[in-house]
Amino acid sequence: MTVTQQRVAVRPEEIRRHNLSMLLRHIHRHGEATRAELTAAMGLNRSTIGALVADLVALGLVTEYVPSGGERAGRPSHVVAPRADGPYVLAVEVAVERISIAVVSLGGAVQARRVTAIEGHDRRPQAVVRRIVDDAAWLAQQLPHSAWPVGVGVSIPGTVRRRDGFVEHAPNLNWRAVPFAALLAATLPAQLDVQVGNDADLGAVAEHQRGAAVGYDHLVYLNGSVGVGGGIISEGAQLHGVGGYAGEIGHMTINPDGPACHCGSTGCIETYIGEHALLRAAGVTDRHGPAAIAAIFADADAGDARAVAAVHTVAVWLGRSLANVVNCLNPQAIVVGGSLAEVVRLDRSSVEAELDRRAMAAARSGVQVLLPGLDQDSALIGASELAFQTLLTSPDSPVVSLAAN
Amino acid sequence: MTVTQQRVAVRPEEIRRHNLSMLLRHIHRHGEATRAELTAAMGLNRSTIGALVADLVALGLVTEYVPSGGERAGRPSHVVAPRADGPYVLAVEVAVERISIAVVSLGGAVQARRVTAIEGHDRRPQAVVRRIVDDAAWLAQQLPHSAWPVGVGVSIPGTVRRRDGFVEHAPNLNWRAVPFAALLAATLPAQLDVQVGNDADLGAVAEHQRGAAVGYDHLVYLNGSVGVGGGIISEGAQLHGVGGYAGEIGHMTINPDGPACHCGSTGCIETYIGEHALLRAAGVTDRHGPAAIAAIFADADAGDARAVAAVHTVAVWLGRSLANVVNCLNPQAIVVGGSLAEVVRLDRSSVEAELDRRAMAAARSGVQVLLPGLDQDSALIGASELAFQTLLTSPDSPVVSLAAN
Numbered sequence: 001m002t003v004t005q006q007r008v009a010v011r012p013e014e015i016r017r018h019n020l021s022m023l024l025r026h027i028h029r030h031g032e033a034t035r036a037e038l039t040a041a042m043g044l045n046r047s048t049i050g051a052l053v054a055d056l057v058a059l060g061l062v063t064e065y066v067p068s069g070g071e072r073a074g075r076p077s078h079v080v081a082p083r084a085d086g087p088y089v090l091a092v093e094v095a096v097e098r099i100s101i102a103v104v105s106l107g108g109a110v111q112a113r114r115v116t117a118i119e120g121h122d123r124r125p126q127a128v129v130r131r132i133v134d135d136a137a138w139l140a141q142q143l144p145h146s147a148w149p150v151g152v153g154v155s156i157p158g159t160v161r162r163r164d165g166f167v168e169h170a171p172n173l174n175w176r177a178v179p180f181a182a183l184l185a186a187t188l189p190a191q192l193d194v195q196v197g198n199d200a201d202l203g204a205v206a207e208h209q210r211g212a213a214v215g216y217d218h219l220v221y222l223n224g225s226v227g228v229g230g231g232i233i234s235e236g237a238q239l240h241g242v243g244g245y246a247g248e249i250g251h252m253t254i255n256p257d258g259p260a261c262h263c264g265s266t267g268c269i270e271t272y273i274g275e276h277a278l279l280r281a282a283g284v285t286d287r288h289g290p291a292a293i294a295a296i297f298a299d300a301d302a303g304d305a306r307a308v309a310a311v312h313t314v315a316v317w318l319g320r321s322l323a324n325v326v327n328c329l330n331p332q333a334i335v336v337g338g339s340l341a342e343v344v345r346l347d348r349s350s351v352e353a354e355l356d357r358r359a360m361a362a363a364r365s366g367v368q369v370l371l372p373g374l375d376q377d378s379a380l381i382g383a384s385e386l387a388f389q390t391l392l393t394s395p396d397s398p399v400v401s402l403a404a405n
Numbered sequence: 406m407t408v409t410q411q412r413v414a415v416r417p418e419e420i421r422r423h424n425l426s427m428l429l430r431h432i433h434r435h436g437e438a439t440r441a442e443l444t445a446a447m448g449l450n451r452s453t454i455g456a457l458v459a460d461l462v463a464l465g466l467v468t469e470y471v472p473s474g475g476e477r478a479g480r481p482s483h484v485v486a487p488r489a490d491g492p493y494v495l496a497v498e499v500a501v502e503r504i505s506i507a508v509v510s511l512g513g514a515v516q517a518r519r520v521t522a523i524e525g526h527d528r529r530p531q532a533v534v535r536r537i538v539d540d541a542a543w544l545a546q547q548l549p550h551s552a553w554p555v556g557v558g559v560s561i562p563g564t565v566r567r568r569d570g571f572v573e574h575a576p577n578l579n580w581r582a583v584p585f586a587a588l589l590a591a592t593l594p595a596q597l598d599v600q601v602g603n604d605a606d607l608g609a610v611a612e613h614q615r616g617a618a619v620g621y622d623h624l625v626y627l628n629g630s631v632g633v634g635g636g637i638i639s640e641g642a643q644l645h646g647v648g649g650y651a652g653e654i655g656h657m658t659i660n661p662d663g664p665a666c667h668c669g670s671t672g673c674i675e676t677y678i679g680e681h682a683l684l685r686a687a688g689v690t691d692r693h694g695p696a697a698i699a700a701i702f703a704d705a706d707a708g709d710a711r712a713v714a715a716v717h718t719v720a721v722w723l724g725r726s727l728a729n730v731v732n733c734l735n736p737q738a739i740v741v742g743g744s745l746a747e748v749v750r751l752d753r754s755s756v757e758a759e760l761d762r763r764a765m766a767a768a769r770s771g772v773q774v775l776l777p778g779l780d781q782d783s784a785l786i787g788a789s790e791l792a793f794q795t796l797l798t799s800p801d802s803p804v805v806s807l808a809a810n
Binding site for chain 1: 564573622635644645647650659669725728729733734735762765766767
């Protein structure tokens, strides 16, 4: 029995639009399906599904075809598929060392992408905007004429105000108080809805929808590289908090007497499991960045004692951190991404041992530690999901459908 | 834009029942209202509201009356009120030193209550069940003949499996693996739905519905006495986690090298802000329990240096703990209950200073630390809300309405 809040009464005229949205969401998430399968999955009758599919075909969002071959008796059920050459979103991941921009169609397929290494001045907001606009134009030329953009989703490694895509602070990009969604929207040639999210929040959505945590409706995605952030899913929906800042797991205190953190506090989880902590534990003082981190993992894999010990140290603190997440949120799964995924691969037993010791038994027994199913694309695919929300919520809205060829 | 999961299509025949539930929920939460006010609040038309109210009157759940007096032109709008002599729930709070049992009617009013001090053997599950059954019978005799029970809600200071009210562990009652909901349901003379919840979870619901945090839909209730537990509300709904164990904030590690905790871990938040920590900080070794705690607070209030320092120490650790909650969950409000409320009253500035230092700026600026609005009744009122869910979800279900006189 749940103490839920259902505040809004349902009016009959809303049902058709609701069901149209539900059907498109189903096709987007699960891919092509026969009308018979859709009828069963949606709990609606056959004629209602037929009418809704016809609406989606007319809107240019899905196609229908009769499967060829087969000798079965009776009429074959039509197959309904998302259009690969129809609406698309631009998904952007702004990371510390690169910008990735991809064209993603309904159903979640990446149709094209461009990745650019960045450093120094390339990281400034205006330079990032320019890169996105240029790449978007280049990518659009690679697409069929029938394709049209319905939104832009951007992943940022920092705290993002949810309602307007204002970046409060992205320390590793050196951004503070950047109205990034507004900047990008104003510079794009076409009028497109721009949504901006935190990288770990978007990674959680993507791993839940299409990655390692499909079917796990209580989920935490912990993304660790230089910085450490988290995304939380509860009852299948993202937990944002009131402003969109939830999931700053890297800045939870795990030892008040611990090292100083760039956030101004001391003993943050990030100071124990972020990449700088791994470098420190391995005694590496002259290098940093992805290559230096990869070298430690390679050394640990080869049995180098110092590298093994460094990975172990981080694994123990990772286990302590995950135990706190388990006690607070009681998730079914924690997906560990970024370079922390490699720590789990190399020393899972130390992570699990701290969970055994520190997480409450009932919650501990119900949680699994998983590696990402989308490898390095979690945040990018999450950005595409964010950008698709307007279309999925209102498939027949003039805002998105008027753009159709 | 939210990435939500809406999985279930709506069928027209469900609308009336949904709206009936919505209307009863509104009246339960907000109390009596005119038909005109209900029409505006629910977004339904006047005739639909009239029909739904008539249904609720026929079910014996609400009454209607025409307000007397007033010289206004036109027909006065009928007032719809929850029946004080209609359906009621039994709300039970099992605490370490007492059992409270109350009759709560629709609208949340406590109509009668009984409180019994317990110690030693009185805390055994079978003794608690017997106490509840006896008190329920006694209370029922004090009520009008028209009243009928629709459910029982029980608050337990421990981890409770949500789906069946199985108590995994209530350390301060010395309970482990107690199927409490089943035990109580089997012993009650009438067939009544029994729901069991964790005290802090229920406190969160009550403070959100009727206490200090009305209107705060992102909320954490931290309940601290001997043990420390939390209840989390996100987007207006309780965050349970997959098994119902979320909110074990007291057992999040805040310093791995800290004191041993009864849970088997070390440096849990509870070991720094639970009542034993306050006693230790104050140098009190020969007493414990509510009187000893109250004496420390009284001494601190009177300016006794050792008591002031003890409260300060706990306040600093409380601030650190709340900063972790803010970074993880980005709530609008944290309600601090139990004896920790007194720590906030006596030394709020130390709590807030640690929040300033350790919580991320964007989330910190959006959160308030509040004292409970229901004083010591948060968990009891929360238990009543849990017990009302069946009726509120299905006001016309035979299970609840057949019991009506």
